[in-house]
Amino acid sequence: MSLLSVRGLKVAYGGIEAVRGIDLDVEAGELVALIGANGAGKTTTLKALAGMLRPAAGTVRYADSDITGVASHRLIRQGVALVPEGRGVFARLTVQENLQMGAYIRDDRPAIAQDLDKVFGLFPRLHERRAQVAGTLSGGEQQMLAIGRAMMSRPKLLLLDEPSMGLAPLMVQKIFEVVHSIAAQGVTILLVEQNALLALEAASRGYVMESGAITLSDSAPALLASPQVRQAYLGE
């Protein structure tokens, strides 16, 4: 039984369908990549899964219950966390307050303090800057903060929307190391990326999305080897 199981999902902005009936499964403990060109509908899909957008049709099942149309502030309590595209850190809150908001749904103070130390251990830069407002951080530091903040909720399913966007290569590498270590802790991850090579190297399986539909789905090595993917997304 999949942890996340999506059937016939359609999402529309006004009259315009951005996601046109997709099926998608993520098993517990898996790292699955969702790749596709700009405008394919990846962000829209993640927003619908996280409860930020209400689907126009289809069903979303998570951990054996129907979560179609459930609002984001309820889904997070069931363990679904989204690191949004563009990071979405609270620029006027301090780094520490951002992380506190990540743990908003929890009230086990000692465990929260432990998790805070864990995030600071993973990202020493954030510890140095914990009293600074997040707006003063670099893009890479903000991405670390966004991921750290999501981890503060102790998610079971982590949805990552283009964590490498706009970052220098060294920082991209660091972010992917972190994604690997989160996956190694047993957190299930659905990773959206435009950097198809990195995403498929990290993932065990992948989906390819084009204009609102899923056109390919296979194991990551098979996708990496497929001429279609190599031509369209790996620049060959």
Add this chain to the structure above:
Amino acid sequence: MDIFLQQIINGLTLGSVYAIVALGYTMVYGIVQLINFAHGEVVMIGAMVALWVISSLAGGAMPPVVIVLAGILCAIPVCMAVGYTMERVAYRPLRSAPRLAPLITAIGISIILQHVAMLVWSRNPLPFPQILANPIFEIAGATISAVQIAIIVLSLLMMGGLTLLVYRTKLGVAMRATSENPQVAGLMGIDINRVISMTFIIGAGLGAMAGVMVGTYYGQAHYTMGALLGLKAFCAAVLGGIGNLAGAMLGGMLLGVVEALGTGYIGEITDLCHVSGISTALAERCAEDGHMVVFGSNYQDVFAFIVLILVLVFRPSGLLGERVSDRA
């Protein structure tokens, strides 16, 4: 008598009330980008409820302090209920409507509340029962009353309390997060509807206190008293930088002092007898009356709006506002 010091004291008293009311405007603006023009009416309702409770209990066996406290403790929940209800019923359904719609709705609610108050509490000014002793103290040639001291001290306490709430509690951090990005706040598990309700409730509670204070200070309450007071407090919020808490406090205090000093000196400054040399007719009049004042202290209410215009021209984001934010 030292007019300058006296007007500073009066200005700080009134400024405290403006600041407390301005906080209600600025908190709501910060979180939903709405100018809640009905906030002045919440203040009026606070004054009316307290007046009604205090008049009903006055003359009974209870000590005066207890009666006044009872008035306050009734005014606060009534105003909170009014604030909560107006958001829930009128503003929430319009949250994704063009911003003109909630703005016009706010003006409509303000008119409705005024008229309901008129029906309930009469169209005449009502005397606010002065049941507490109000000794007057002298300092350096000026006077300050116990009521003035109480207003200033209580206001400072409320401002301190609100600052602690917003910067030191989980609810406060959630309020600031929601004000910055409601969608991402939702991802954190914050129920933004609840946070918005809380913002209206807290603002209305402060408004209730302001109503009791201003009613006690002026010794009367009237169903239209919230309109001008609300407008001035709104000016104070804009002066400080709307959406900014410290700005509302600073703006309120400054506005109160500017208004008091302006009122205190406008007669003297616009006294044409300073320049009686320019015409013989004027010199004759001045010899007779001693003064020929163009603008008297009845111009008290223009200062807030002069300040508003100056701010909008020279510093549209206000004294402490970082930027002119716009709803996306």
